[in-house]
Amino acid sequence: MQRAEAARQALLTSHPESEVAVLKLDVGSIRSVLHAAQEVKLRYNRLDYLYLNAGIMPNPQLDIKAFFKGLFSSNVISMFATGEGILTQKDKTTSDGLQEVFVTNLFGHYLLVRELEPLLCQPEKTSQVIWTSSSNAHRSAFSLEDLQHLRGTEPYSSSKYASDLLSVALNRKHNQQGMYSSVICPGLVMTNLTYGILPSFFWTLIMPIMWLIRVFTNTFTLTPYNGAEALFWLFMQKPESLDALVKYHSLTSGLGNNYTQPHKMDIDEDMSEALYKKLQDLEDEVRQRLN
Numbered sequence: 294m295q296r297a298e299a300a301r302q303a304l305l306t307s308h309p310e311s312e313v314a315v316l317k318l319d320v321g322s323i324r325s326v327l328h329a330a331q332e333v334k335l336r337y338n339r340l341d342y343l344y345l346n347a348g349i350m351p352n353p354q355l356d357i358k359a360f361f362k363g364l365f366s367s368n369v370i371s372m373f374a375t376g377e378g379i380l381t382q383k384d385k386t387t388s389d390g391l392q393e394v395f396v397t398n399l400f401g402h403y404l405l406v407r408e409l410e411p412l413l414c415q416p417e418k419t420s421q422v423i424w425t426s427s428s429n430a431h432r433s434a435f436s437l438e439d440l441q442h443l444r445g446t447e448p449y450s451s452s453k454y455a456s457d458l459l460s461v462a463l464n465r466k467h468n469q470q471g472m473y474s475s476v477i478c479p480g481l482v483m484t485n486l487t488y489g490i491l492p493s494f495f496w497t498l499i500m501p502i503m504w505l506i507r508v509f510t511n512t513f514t515l516t517p518y519n520g521a522e523a524l525f526w527l528f529m530q531k532p533e534s535l536d537a538l539v540k541y542h543s544l545t546s547g548l549g550n551n552y553t554q555p556h557k558m559d560i561d562e563d564m565s566e567a568l569y570k571k572l573q574d575l576e577d578e579v580r581q582r583l584n
């Protein structure tokens with residue numbers, strides 16, 4: 294909570310007229326999500342925006358052989374833009390008996406949205422739910438038969454693809470009640486997540502190479518400020534004007550200019566419906582376990 298308090302103070306300094314409140318929430322813990330949602334419901338009657346940004350990529354392993362193979366293939370740009378085929382992770386089980394990546398990147402957020410539906414779905418005003426997804430969200434990593442990705446080595450990719458599917462399902466279910474859901478991709482950003490893949494000094498060393506790569510793929514946004522472009526852009530849009538089937542990408546040009554671009558997602562609407570059903574079943578199961 295110390296860092297949250299420091300962020301609150303910084304916001305109050307830059308925007309003295311604003312009100313900023315902080316609340317502790319571990320999306321990886323069912324009890325914590327339910328407790329925090331209860332607190333939000335006590336404090337507020339309505340929510341206009343819900344940004345679902347928290348996410349993890351634990352124990353990432355970079356496949357150096359696949360990286361060099363990709364470097365000399367025709368897929369090199371796509372490899373740098375999405376990291377497809379060169380990254381795996383090692384997941385673990387939480388005390389709730391769920392896979393950590395699945396619960397942190399997807400299920401905890403799902404449960405939070407479910408709990409906050411009464412505040413998000415209000416007849417007189419629209420609301421927006423905004424997911425931080427990824428260009429690493431690949432259909433090939435996801436399986437409805439293995440939602441938590443117990444049997445694979447790409448739980449991160451699977452959880453991000455599932456968030457894309459879930460956003461589509463949320464729109465189908467709640468647009469009529471005024472709630473709209475969108476997904477964004479921040480591009481490759483230097484954060485604790487990327488410092489888990491390669492040490493920060495290494496990223497600093499190869500920074501000139503990354504500026505060069507940015508000329509060929511504008512997905513190398515590199516700073517959190519640039520990566521947040523699509524989050525900010527969505528905040529400015531009328532939710533009714535957004536396309537539920539696209540992902541909004543933060544991009545930075547070779548000259549350092551930021552912009553947001555929509556890209557159609559590789560989504561099957563039946564699959565999104567089936568995922569929603571499975572999440573509801575799991576929700577019933579975890580709620581029963583808690584009672």
Ligand SMILES: NC(=O)C1=CN([C@@H]2O[C@H](COP(=O)(O)OP(=O)(O)OC[C@H]3O[C@@H](n4cnc5c(N)ncnc54)[C@H](OP(=O)(O)O)[C@@H]3O)[C@@H](O)[C@H]2O)C=CC1
Pocket residue numbers: 318319320321322346347348349397425426427428478479480481482483484485486487
């Ligand atoms: N960096 C990149 O290149 C990309 C990142 N993303 C996505 O962007 C989002 C932000 O990640 P990024 O800033 O890069 O990574 P960081 O590791 O720097 O930040 C992760 C954020 O998620 C929060 N978080 C992690 N676990 C939990 C939890 N169990 N409960 C509550 N909050 C949690 C962290 O909070 P705290 O600090 O308090 O632990 C932190 O604010 C993630 O969803 C990530 O998947 C997508 C594409 C590319």
Ligand SMILES: CC(C)=CCC[C@@H](C)[C@H]1CC[C@H]2C3=C(CC[C@]12C)[C@@]1(C)CCC(=O)C[C@@H]1CC3
Pocket residue numbers: 355372373374375376379380426427428429480481487490491499502503506
């Ligand atoms: C020369 C150079 C830039 C080397 C770095 C190679 C890789 C470590 C990166 C190339 C593409 C990157 C990437 C990600 C992580 C680091 C790379 C694999 C992400 C998977 C990080 C998390 C995401 O959500 C998407 C990113 C896509 C690109």
